Amino acid sequence: MNKNIIRPYGDTLNDGKMQLSFSLPVSADAFGKEAARMLLLQMGFEDAEITGMRDLREGFTHFIAYAVTSTGIDTDKIKVKVVETPVMDMEATDEYISEHLSRQITVVGACIESDAHTVGIDAIMNMKGFNHRYGLERYHGFNAINMGAQVPCEELLARARAEQADVILVSQVVTQKNIHIKNLTKLIELAEAEGLRDKMLFICGGPRISHELAIELGYDAGFGTGTYSTDVASFIAITLAKN
Amino acid sequence: MLKLELNQELVSRSRIAAQQITGAFSWLFDGYSSVSIERTVLRLMGIDGAIKGGEPLPNVVVDHLKAKSALNKGAAVWVANAMLAKGLSAQEVAEQVAGHSLCLTDLPLASAEQLLSILNPLTKTMLSHIRKQKQKREAMFAKYGERRKPAIYVIVATGNIHEDVTQARAAAREGADIIAVIRSTAQSLLDYVPYGATTVGFGGTYATQENFRIMRAALDEVSAEEKRYISLTNYASGLCMPEIAVMGAIERLDLMLNDAMYGILFRDINPKRTLLDQYFARMINAYAGIEIQTGEDNYLTTSDAIDKAFTVTASQLINESFALISGIKPDKMGLGHAYEIDPELENSFVYELAHALLTKELFPNAPIKYMPPTKFASGNIFKTHLMDAMFNFMGQLTGQGVQLLGMMTEAIHTPHLADRSLAIENAQYLFKAVKDLNQSLCLAPDSFVNQRANEVLKQAVDFLERVAEDGLFSAMAKGEFAEIKRPENGGKGLDGVFLCDKDYYNPFMQQMKQELGL
Numbered sequence: 001m002n003k004n005i006i007r008p009y010g011d012t013l014n015d016g017k018m019q020l021s022f023s024l025p026v027s028a029d030a031f032g033k034e035a036a037r038m039l040l041l042q043m044g045f046e047d048a049e050i051t052g053m054r055d056l057r058e059g060f061t062h063f064i065a066y067a068v069t070s071t072g073i074d075t076d077k078i079k080v081k082v083v084e085t086p087v088m089d090m091e092a093t094d095e096y097i098s099e100h101l102s103r104q105i106t107v108v109g110a111c112i113e114s115d116a117h118t119v120g121i122d123a124i125m126n127m128k129g130f131n132h133r134y135g136l137e138r139y140h141g142f143n144a145i146n147m148g149a150q151v152p153c154e155e156l157l158a159r160a161r162a163e164q165a166d167v168i169l170v171s172q173v174v175t176q177k178n179i180h181i182k183n184l185t186k187l188i189e190l191a192e193a194e195g196l197r198d199k200m201l202f203i204c205g206g207p208r209i210s211h212e213l214a215i216e217l218g219y220d221a222g223f224g225t226g227t228y229s230t231d232v233a234s235f236i237a238i239t240l241a242k243n
Numbered sequence: 244m245l246k247l248e249l250n251q252e253l254v255s256r257s258r259i260a261a262q263q264i265t266g267a268f269s270w271l272f273d274g275y276s277s278v279s280i281e282r283t284v285l286r287l288m289g290i291d292g293a294i295k296g297g298e299p300l301p302n303v304v305v306d307h308l309k310a311k312s313a314l315n316k317g318a319a320v321w322v323a324n325a326m327l328a329k330g331l332s333a334q335e336v337a338e339q340v341a342g343h344s345l346c347l348t349d350l351p352l353a354s355a356e357q358l359l360s361i362l363n364p365l366t367k368t369m370l371s372h373i374r375k376q377k378q379k380r381e382a383m384f385a386k387y388g389e390r391r392k393p394a395i396y397v398i399v400a401t402g403n404i405h406e407d408v409t410q411a412r413a414a415a416r417e418g419a420d421i422i423a424v425i426r427s428t429a430q431s432l433l434d435y436v437p438y439g440a441t442t443v444g445f446g447g448t449y450a451t452q453e454n455f456r457i458m459r460a461a462l463d464e465v466s467a468e469e470k471r472y473i474s475l476t477n478y479a480s481g482l483c484m485p486e487i488a489v490m491g492a493i494e495r496l497d498l499m500l501n502d503a504m505y506g507i508l509f510r511d512i513n514p515k516r517t518l519l520d521q522y523f524a525r526m527i528n529a530y531a532g533i534e535i536q537t538g539e540d541n542y543l544t545t546s547d548a549i550d551k552a553f554t555v556t557a558s559q560l561i562n563e564s565f566a567l568i569s570g571i572k573p574d575k576m577g578l579g580h581a582y583e584i585d586p587e588l589e590n591s592f593v594y595e596l597a598h599a600l601l602t603k604e605l606f607p608n609a610p611i612k613y614m615p616p617t618k619f620a621s622g623n624i625f626k627t628h629l630m631d632a633m634f635n636f637m638g639q640l641t642g643q644g645v646q647l648l649g650m651m652t653e654a655i656h657t658p659h660l661a662d663r664s665l666a667i668e669n670a671q672y673l674f675k676a677v678k679d680l681n682q683s684l685c686l687a688p689d690s691f692v693n694q695r696a697n698e699v700l701k702q703a704v705d706f707l708e709r710v711a712e713d714g715l716f717s718a719m720a721k722g723e724f725a726e727i728k729r730p731e732n733g734g735k736g737l738d739g740v741f742l743c744d745k746d747y748y749n750p751f752m753q754q755m756k757q758e759l760g761l
Contacts, residue, residue, distance in 0.1 A: 023661045054664060057416040058409055062661040114429040114445050116510070122545060128726055131585075148511060150432055174428050174446040176402060176657060207654060225622060225654065 005072040016068040018045070023062045028055035036063040045069055081212045083221055083231070085238040090134055093233045097141030100241035106143040107136055107236065108160045109169035110151035113183040117173035118149045120206055124169065124229045133228040141237065153187040157196055165200050167236050172206040180206060181217070188218040201239060203232065245641070245681050247600050247696045248688055253704050254605065260707035261560040264715050265568060271515060272522045272568075276747065278434070278739035279516075280523050281305045281318040283485040286493075287369045287751045288322060288333040291452065293438035300337040301486070302435045304347075307340050311348040315744040319751075321347040323361040328353070333365065355746075362750045369493075370530070370754060376495040377532035383472040390420050390474065393613065393638045393646035395670055400425035400657040402444035404454045408461045410660060415465045417667045421474040421498060421645065424458060425657070426450050431481030431510050432735060436490065446657060450477050450487055455494040474498055476536070479524050480506055482516070482736050488524040492531035498577065499528055502538040503565040504558065508725045509541050513734035514716055518565075523752060525569035530755045535571060536645070537562040540581035540614035542725055548583040548618075552598050553702035554725065555580060559602065560707060561715075563609070570759035573608040577645055581614035582634040586626075590691075592633060597695035599641040605700070610644025613637075620653035627651045631666065635673035640681055646670060 010017025020040065026032035033050050040048035045067035052064030088096060097105060109125045111118055123130035125146040127137040136144035145163060147156060160168050170187060172180035184204055191197040197218075204214050205223040214222020221235055282301035293299045308314040308321055325336045328350045339345035384390070397419045399407040404424075411422040427444030430437075440457060441449040448454060455477065462473040474497035479488040484501070491499055503521045506512035528535050539555040539562075546554070559578040566576050580602040584591040602611055615634050620627040631649035638646040648666040650658045658666075686692050710718040722728040755761075 021661070023659070054661070054668075056413055056660050056664050058413040060413065060660055062664060114427075116428045116431060117446075118509075119544060126545075126726075128546065150429060176400075176445050179445050 004075045006075055007072040008069060010066075014072075016046075016070060018067055018069055020065045020067060021063065022065075023056060023060055025059055026061050027059065028053050028061040032061045033063070036061075036065065040065060040067050044071070081215055083211050083223070083235055085235045087230050088234045088237075089230055090139055090233070093230070093237050094139055094141045096241070097139075097237050100237070101141075104143045105141060105167065105236060105240060106145070106163050106165045107167040107169055108145045108147065108156065108163055108165045109136075109171070110147035110156045111149045111171045111173065112151055112153055112156060112187055114150065114179060115172055115174050115183065116149045118171070120173050121146060121148075121169065121171035124171075124205065124227070124232050129229050131228065133230050135229050136233060139233060142233070153183070153190050156187070157190055157194055160200060161194075161196060166240060167201040167203060169232070170202075170204045172204065172209065175206070175208045180208060184217050184219070192218075201236060203236070205232070245596075245600060245684050245686060247597075247604050247686065248693050249601070249604060249700060250697050253697070253700045257556075257560050257605075257700065257704045257707060258564075260704065260711045261564040263711040264561055264707065265564040267714060268518060268522075271519055274743060275515070275519055275740055276314075276317065276743050276749065277516055277519050277736075277741070278305050278309065278314070279483055279520050279736075280485055280749070281308075281314060282435075282483075283489050283523065283527070284317065284319050284749055284751055285322065285333070285337070286486060286489050288319065288365050289369065290322075290333050290337045291438075292334070292337075294341045297438065299435050299438050300334075300341060303341045304337050308347060311346075313348045315741055316746060317743070317748045319362060320352075320358060320746075320748050323358045323365075324350055324353050326361050327357055358748075362748075366750045366754050370751070370758075373492045373531050376492065377530075380472070380495060380497060380532060383466065387466065387470050387472045390472070391674075392610075393643045393674070394420040394474075394610075395667060396421040396423060396476075396612075396645050396647045397663050397666065398423045398425050398647075398658065399663075400447045402427065402446075402448050403442040404440055404448050404457050405442065407448055408458060410663070411458060412461060412465050413660060414663050414667065415462060415471075415473045416469060417664055418671055419473065419663075419667060420471070421476055422458070422462060423476045423500075423647075424448050424450070424454070426478050431478070431506070432512075434482045434736065434739065436483050436486050450490070452490045452494060455490055455496060459494050459496070476500065479528065479535075480538075481510060482506075482512060482520075482739075484517075484520040485524040485527060488527040488531075488533070491533060492527050496533060498534040498536055499524075500538065501525060501528060501535040502579075503562050504719075504724065505538040505541060507719060507729050507734065508727050509538075511729070511734045513737035513740070514719055514729055514731050515740050516734075516736040519740060521565065522569055525566055525571055526752065526755050526759065526761070529566075529570035529572075529575070529759055532575070534575045534577050534610060535566060536577035536612040537579045539579035540583070540617075543581045543583040544618050545725060548581070548585070548598075549588075549594060552699045553706055555598070556601065556605065556699055556703035557706050557710075558724075559606065560703065563606065568761075570755075570761050573606065574610065576606070576609040577612040578602070578606055578609050579612045579614060580643070582616050582630075582637060582649075583614075583618050586616075586619050586630055592637070593691060594695060595637055596641070597692040598699060599637055599643065600692065601696040601699055603641050603643065604696075612645045612647060613643040614647050615649025615653070617649070617653055620649065622654055624651040624655070627653055628665065628669065632669055632673055635670045636677055638670075639674045639677050642681065
């Protein structure tokens with residue numbers, strides 16, 4: 001076997017053991033259990049064992065299962081897109097900006113369209129920041145404008161144009177029915193139509209956003225869960241300096 | 244028994260300061276009204292429905308009066324006047340206004356006595372319906388037994404009311420006592436209440452009267468089968484606060500999220516509009532026997548739970564004081580608290596014990612609404628499930644009123660069916676396991692928990708006394724609350740606030756005040 005092929009690990013190398021959990025619209029009995037097992041077999045698992053079965057009522061049942069997959073991944077073929085700029089703290093970023101750009105960077109941020117949850121954009125932009133990392137407002141090197149929640153794409157772009165922004169920062173927390181994809185696509189399409197796309201950096205963030213998804217949607221970068229203001233600030237400073 | 248030794252001088256100073264803060268608003272409550280209050284009055288008069296395009300009739304009529312600069316007398320007066328002159332029902336009047344076949348201000352105004360002959364029976368009819376709904380709730384609790392403590396509170400949030408019903412029924416059968424239908428994320432800033440049953444929403448389901456009715460009927464059915472009264476809650480918040488309160492009163496919702504300051508701080512709604520609307524919304528809740536719940540958890544999701552613990556206490560005291568002004572009794576005040584301390588902190592549970600006991604003991608008769616970990620919930624569902632267990636342990640140990648169950652997938656998505664079920668299993672296990680533990684424990688007088696609780700209380704008192712001296716609006720404008728600056732004349736919805744004429748009349752508020760002894 002190719003030594004670059006990896007498989008799930010239970011307690012023995014390459015045993016292929018996986019833990020699964022899902023619900024089905026079936027009764028919690030032998031019939032339901034068999035339905036769950038068959039589903040796993042059809043998915044290509046071997047040795048599917050239903051180890052837990054919980055009646056969710058109203059005709060639904062929750063299953064916990066262990067199963068073996070024979071699938072493996074060739075690590076040579078893995079390609080990921082990640083933000084590769086180094087992360088600096090606030091003081092270092094401010095110093096970097098004054099050294100390389102010798103002016104303030106204007107960032108206009110918002111939760112766009114239907115999204116009313118400002119927790120993400122606030123954590124990155126507001127003075128107080130999050131978990132001992134101050135937000136962009138606190139940086140000397142940034143002119144940070146947080147437009148808050150439910151900002152229509154048109155308004156965000158208009159403000160960015162008026163402020164001659166260097167960066168647009170968008171947060172999308174609500175992701176039900178992939179609403180975040182629709183909103184983010186709308187913004188980038190409008191920006192292109194208005195000729196703003198190449199005039200500034202477009203960055204998005206949120207719990208279900210990855211750098212890869214962001215690139216795919218036409219953004220310059222995407223930041224997911226666990227991102228701090230320092231990550232975003234460093235990326236912006238270094239990318240703008242390079243440009 | 245676990246009991247704090249609170250500095251009683253601080254306790255009484257905290258209440259005096261809170262009263263000073265909230266007592267300064269009689270100029271607003273007595274002298275002003277808002278478009279949302281007037282729409283509420285129209286709903287109470289029996290006006291419902293929407294025109295083609297979706298605009299609700301209460302909005303059509305209020306906007307019509309506003310355009311004629313006639314709203315300052317109160318919408319009730321003009322509608323009653325048209326009913327009298329044309330021999331129409333309130334609904335027919337609204338429909339004719341919407342159809343442009345009737346202009347309310349073209350009709351000569353009848354005498355006060357004649358208007359009262361229309362308004363008095365209407366007021367009596369609707370308020371008697373609301374009282375009946377209250378009695379029905381009380382009868383159900385008498386028949387099936389009181390709500391457990393802490394009550395198990397779970398949310399449904401599919402966006403589709405019919406899907407919500409399936410999930411709510413399942414949760415109720417597994418042991419949930421309270422079902423919350425989370426609203427669609429955009430609703431708090433809508434200046435109207437959507438009409439009819441809805442099947443599309445984001446991050447939740449629109450609060451509409453029809454959706455309330457559908458869910459209440461489904462839960463009544465499960466209540467009868469499970470022999471346990473399942474309560475229903477929604478959100479009387481945002482720009483339509485009193486309208487949603489009245490819809491809940493009509494359809495027998497049992498609780499309402501209803502915070503005095505949340506809209507101002509976290510949704511940038513104008514301070515005057517918010518305080519005015521909450522005054523009437525809470526009066527309706529009080530009249531309907533609806534338990535309110537407040538949103539103190541929001542202070543901790545944006546700030547550190549230890550540094551800013553006192554902001555929770557301060558907000559609880561202000562919420563309590565505003566609620567009393569509207570006639571809500573302590574046993575219907577679900578003041579908010581949250582388990583949001585960083586799990587990496589040594590003794591995080593001990594800090595939280597101090598904070599949770601402080602809340603419980605400052606408000607011994609209030610069914611405290613205890614919120615779960617959210618800030619430190621992550622994609623590691625196993626860790627989140629464990630934090631939720633610690634939170635459930637704390638809720639039972641400190642005797643909170645309502646446990647808003649944490650979901651292991653809190654940081655990922657609105658709960659799946661199995662997530663909610665596991666959360667209920669978690670809570671039931673912990674509640675049972677430590678049921679009477681409190682009775683065997685006591686706190687050392689000089690313990691950290693006692694010191695910490697008094698420290699937070701002291702910080703809250705200092706803060707409230709500063710706000711009392713400054714005035715609430717001035718303090719908000721300076722960013723004293725949640726580190727967000729909210730000027731008195733900023734924010735959304737200010738143009739919906741207006742000064743009342745000398746002969747302004749709101750028959751429902753008048754009658755409710757009288758019956759509530761305000």
